[in-house]
Amino acid sequence: MRTEFNWHLTAWKSLGRPSPGDIIWETELLNHSELVMRKRAYQNSTLYATFPRDPCDSYVHCGGNGNSVLNSSLICQCLKRFVPGSLENWNLKDFLKGCVRRKPFSCRNDGFAKYLQLKLLDTTHNWINKSKNLVECMAKCLSNCSCSAYTDIDVRGRGSSSAIWFE
Structure with a gap:
């Protein structure tokens, strides 16, 4: 989704000098939005921090049809009716292939499963x-x-x- 907006917050140089300072918080669009903190110096900038802070905050960490659960022994789980796309990779904690349907999709008989509190x-x-x-x-x-x-x-x-x- 594109909004053509670049949202950012810039620190003041000092309390008595309200002009743009060196520290900036901004949304950076790579594959998906990510909040970053940078220190600007002329044409260069130093990256100080990025968010998300944990794997569950990263977009599609568990791949398609996967769900991230921090307090689980295996951080990624497949949604109901789905299995790992590559069991070998999944066991190595490489979740990028996500989850695939356990049974082929049937337009007339599948219906929908209800999920709560998912991104x-x-x-x-x-x-x-x-x-x-x-x-x-x-x-x-x-x-x-x-x-x-x-x-x-x-x-x-x-x-x-x-x-x-x-x-």
């Missing part, structure tokens, strides 16, 4: 509607075989916005 998926292949509630969103998703997920995106809990992802 939203990549927004490359999705559709957002600010006026459809969750029931309407589910009906639209069930009528399209390329629909892979749907959710309520109204964080206030009023259920007036939804998103659908397509494979």
Whole structure:
């Protein structure tokens, strides 16, 4: 998703001198947004810190259809109905291949599994509607075989916005 905005905070040089200082916090777009702290000096900058701080904060650390759980012996787990894409890599804690369906997808019989408290998926292949509630969103998703997920995106809990992802 592109917004064409570059958000950043710049420290003042000093309390009595409110002009841009050397330290800057900014969002850097590499593969996905990441918060970084830099010290600028002329044309060069030194990277001081980046966020996310733990593997579960990194986008797609567990690959597609995987879930990161910090207090688990194996930090990545496959969602219901999915298995590791490469069991050999998974056992070596290389989760980049993510998880694949346990059974081939059947448009008519699969339905959807409910997941709570997960980060939203990549927004490359999705559709957002600010006026459809969750029931309407589910009906639209069930009528399209390329629909892979749907959710309520109204964080206030009023259920007036939804998103659908397509494979």
